[in-house]
Amino acid sequence: MTDASLLYYTGRFVRTDLDCDGVSGTPDPASAPEAMLIEHGTIVAIGSRDEVPAPAAATHIDLGEGWVLPGLIEPHGHPSESASLMGNGVIDIRPVTLARADQVWDAIKIALAASPRPPRVVANGWDPLLQPGLTPPTLANLDALAGEVPLVIVHNSLHSAYFNTAAAREAGIDRNTPDPVGASFGRDSSGALTGLALEAAAVAQIVGPTLAAAEADMPRRLTTHLLELRRTRGITTIADLTWNHQLGQLATALAAAGSLPVRLRGYETSSPGATASVPLENGDAWYRQVGIKIWSDGSPWVGNIATSFPYLDTAATRALGFEHGHIGHANYTTEQLIEIGSQYAGEGWQFACHAHGDVAIDSTLDAYEALITKFGLHDHRFRIEHCGLMTPAQFERAARLGVAVSLFVDHITYWGDVIVDDLFGERGLAYADAGAAFAAGHRATFHNDGTVTPCEPLRNMAVAETRTSRTGRHLGGGSAVTRRDSLRAHTSNAAWQLRSEHEIGSLAPGLRADFAVIDVDPRSAAPEALAEARVLATAVDGQLDTASA
Numbered sequence: 228m229t230d231a232s233l234l235y236y237t238g239r240f241v242r243t244d245l246d247c248d249g250v251s252g253t254p255d256p257a258s259a260p261e262a263m264l265i266e267h268g269t270i271v272a273i274g275s276r277d278e279v280p281a282p283a284a285a286t287h288i289d290l291g292e293g294w295v296l297p298g299l300i301e302p303h304g305h306p307s308e309s310a311s312l313m314g315n316g317v318i319d320i321r322p323v324t325l326a327r328a329d330q331v332w333d334a335i336k337i338a339l340a341a342s343p344r345p346p347r348v349v350a351n352g353w354d355p356l357l358q359p360g361l362t363p364p365t366l367a368n369l370d371a372l373a374g375e376v377p378l379v380i381v382h383n384s385l386h387s388a389y390f391n392t393a394a395a396r397e398a399g400i401d402r403n404t405p406d407p408v409g410a411s412f413g414r415d416s417s418g419a420l421t422g423l424a425l426e427a428a429a430v431a432q433i434v435g436p437t438l439a440a441a442e443a444d445m446p447r448r449l450t451t452h453l454l455e456l457r458r459t460r461g462i463t464t465i466a467d468l469t470w471n472h473q474l475g476q477l478a479t480a481l482a483a484a485g486s487l488p489v490r491l492r493g494y495e496t497s498s499p500g501a502t503a504s505v506p507l508e509n510g511d512a513w514y515r516q517v518g519i520k521i522w523s524d525g526s527p528w529v530g531n532i533a534t535s536f537p538y539l540d541t542a543a544t545r546a547l548g549f550e551h552g553h554i555g556h557a558n559y560t561t562e563q564l565i566e567i568g569s570q571y572a573g574e575g576w577q578f579a580c581h582a583h584g585d586v587a588i589d590s591t592l593d594a595y596e597a598l599i600t601k602f603g604l605h606d607h608r609f610r611i612e613h614c615g616l617m618t619p620a621q622f623e624r625a626a627r628l629g630v631a632v633s634l635f636v637d638h639i640t641y642w643g644d645v646i647v648d649d650l651f652g653e654r655g656l657a658y659a660d661a662g663a664a665f666a667a668g669h670r671a672t673f674h675n676d677g678t679v680t681p682c683e684p685l686r687n688m689a690v691a692e693t694r695t696s697r698t699g700r701h702l703g704g705g706s707a708v709t710r711r712d713s714l715r716a717h718t719s720n721a722a723w724q725l726r727s728e729h730e731i732g733s734l735a736p737g738l739r740a741d742f743a744v745i746d747v748d749p750r751s752a753a754p755e756a757l758a759e760a761r762v763l764a765t766a767v768d769g770q771l772d773t774a775s776a
Contacts, residue, residue: 230284234265238290244733268768298463298741300721305677310448311441321352328360347377354383366422384526409558454488461743464490472504482513494520518577524587532584533557543649564594583615622667643696662706670720688713689754740769
């Protein structure tokens, strides 16, 4: 008689937590463990079949010819935003969906012409750098196009949005509406709205009615999105860096009902004068809030990252409306970052601060150092997110402070040519320098940032090694990473950054049995083969789910 709580898996397992598994050299397939015993969702033993014999009572499951990795972890996602902005009622105009400017406008016009008349039209994914020919629309442009139908066009970075008068009215925004702290609404010389929302808090306000409409359907939207990430991308844990108390209540209810397809880790959005909405000790291995999110600067694609040097003067930057010598600016001063951080740091909360430009990164590190000193912090694991123009010296300073880094390396895939030719010149060749992060001693991670690029951890690993764009351009100003480090970036390192290394991140005894099965050997496959690898199955707590289910 078998015991349903006792599972015996056979296959080819990759121990990314060990230095001797062949990941850093030429692997021998025979060196891979071939058996794993799981009891009540926890790994009991892993090794050869001789080392881990099958108990008579165990349910035996053979994983065939696939290769078994620890469950992949997305340490900086936005699944709740993705569920809202990629679901019913939102037009997908991202450059991964529509390549040309005329296709973008056609999609918006078709949505506006629908019968019956839509209550509102929201389009997500505007990107003039990858969709040449798009120019910033004005309030008058969008009024003429949409009339009394509220129209909002969200930039692919999620750091800006365009809107018409009807959308402003629906969202309760007018010329007298104060700018949110760290964000703003565009205004002309008379103070009238220009139809631009800049930065997360302003974008959230103008998209508020759409988010409210999606809220009632959020349990279905969120679980559907998470299940897709698990089955097609091998994701078994994802962090949401635009979290709030209401989403926390939803996640808690879904976890209690056994309806969460993957593990969730929340980072609550910060605001001046606020405190955390839950105690530091909360949740369980399925869901808990682990940190606080701050935005030091904005997006390189909309010109508001804080750098010590100007953007290039090119046709692309002129089309974006940048004047000659344009330099972006931070959302907060260092003093404001310290003030916001002081609201949470004394309780022991981890921070994850969005910072791309070298000036923003210096400011963030200054604020972190002040908070570490002020509150006598040690294992704080403060994070810097994206790290686009972070320098080797800044990576080294962050390591000395115990500050972790998570890099958006997939920017190189999609925007690599743009970064160099259109925005930053030679400085762009060192963009998202993951090799420098590892060289400085970081347990660095990679991520895809919600809807901005598809969630593709295996491609992140590949591009961190090759630093090559979709056109084959090599960004040689930064350094490549080893396969061992790239694998760890989405497994054990990500678990550590999420304060979850005691639960997940490796195929090791005592940890939860989360894994993904792919069709190539991740230790030796060529980078592009790894990027294109197919997910065959996943498991969370040892419960198998095949990609074709």
